[in-house]
Amino acid sequence: MTDILTLVFRAFMSQTSAEKGISSQGAYNTLVVGDREISRSVLLLAAVTSASEMGIKVVFFTQSQIQSLPVSLQRCVPNLSPESLKKIKFSYPRTLEELLLQVASLHESAHLTPTPPSLVIVDRLENFLRGPGAGPNSGFHPGEHSSAAHVSALLSDTAAFLTRVLEQRGSGSGPCRLIASYLSEEDASATDSILDVLDRYFQVRCTLDRDRGYEAAAAGVQEVWHIYLSGRGVTEDRQEDGMGVGVVQEWQLFISTDGLMEFKLV
Template sequence: MADILTLVFRTFMSHSGLKRDLTVSPPTCSTLVVGDHSISRSVLLLAAVTAAAEMGIKVMFFTQTQIQSLPVSLQRCVPNLSPESLKKIKFSYPRTVEELLQQVASLHEPTNTSPTPPSLIIVDRLESFLSGPGGGSQSGFHPMEQSCAAHLAALLCDTAAFLTQVLEQRGSSSAPCRIIASFLSEVNIGHTGGDPSATDPILDVLNRYFQVRCTLDQDRGYQAAAAAPQEVWHVYFSGRGITDSSFTKDCGNSSGVAQEWQLFIFPDGFMEFKLA
């Protein structure tokens, strides 16, 4: 979510930049992180750890790839992470889109809402589920794939709304339940022949359900080369979720346009954010 991601960026903000209070923006319920999957996964893991450690909320993290240990980048960013905070994060490894749908739907069951349901649902690499068995292949942009994407996104939003209601009924300060998912479009990886105007129908479908898009774009220009040895990434917030007056007021952005950050990744894996 834009509020949790903003907290992540502020928490790991460059000391040379303006240090803001570590408060959370007014919550939005769904954010789609679009871009390189290795970087997006690091951002998702940072979001999970920050939500658990800084906000004290339970996190449900869905991914197809087993996580045996925290990445070096995360260990460098959060060296003093407590075991109690990690216990608030539950990892699940569905192999197919059908398994993912079943596991997300099961979050409605009493066994998963007692004593406290998750307040953050994270799905790593949606495209890997949608391109697998049952999800089809993105090549060709078949209507069935778009329907599957819509079904999954709608279920995620419905589940978040249901869990928000449960949290509010119990008077929990962890409400609302948020969703963050990552997606790497075929357009991003050049399968469209380099056409800059090309669009991805699957991404178009997801944009209807996710309120905010967080786009990761690597800077390969002169300034990035001059800033070596670290990688430089631009991080853009856009979408209808950031045009809310309370969000833009909190972010110091009265126009409602996309907010931009920079992400620096150093050779030792350390990640640092800076307002652009």
């Protein structure tokens, strides 16, 4: 799986969690699927952790203006320095066409800056695939499958290009990782044909599922979320032959009443 999310989850891991033999090497494209607010919190936490803990530059594409960090994020990273925040560049394309232009411009800007970004994040990809000003149930652009493939291919190509630039310059902050979030309109995400297209370009899927049952109440916290990491980028080490086997890795996210986020490896 992508080492960025591994770093985020382990940085805020419950002390009762036990390490398991899951590989965390590689720079895989990751698609976060599920609730809009929690997925944005995970993306912002990834951006802030990458900038502050790894010291890398981040580009964060979103349609919604970010005026301040969520309370949960402020609680998790209370000593975040202004210098770390400066490593995150927020860009606000309004349409799919603007997103494509801004992503493509990263190729040119990479030659104009000493250190290009090592993490590219796209918040709420489904909003870009709908028409301007469209509501959540208004449907996608005509040719939405080709649009999804086009933007995903460009994002993947850009991450690969930035990886080559980082390696050539020996910056030590590569490779470039790609994370995007997407909320399916379908009740069952497996029936969403757009997800089938996105899965061709994103090797890891991070699925968010809220626990509304006994466990959430018993934990004495405000919310409990199950986080499932799956896809061809998630492997379990197999010691006898050095090969890996595909697995689904499960984490739990506990959000306390005061907004503190804590992760637990299941």
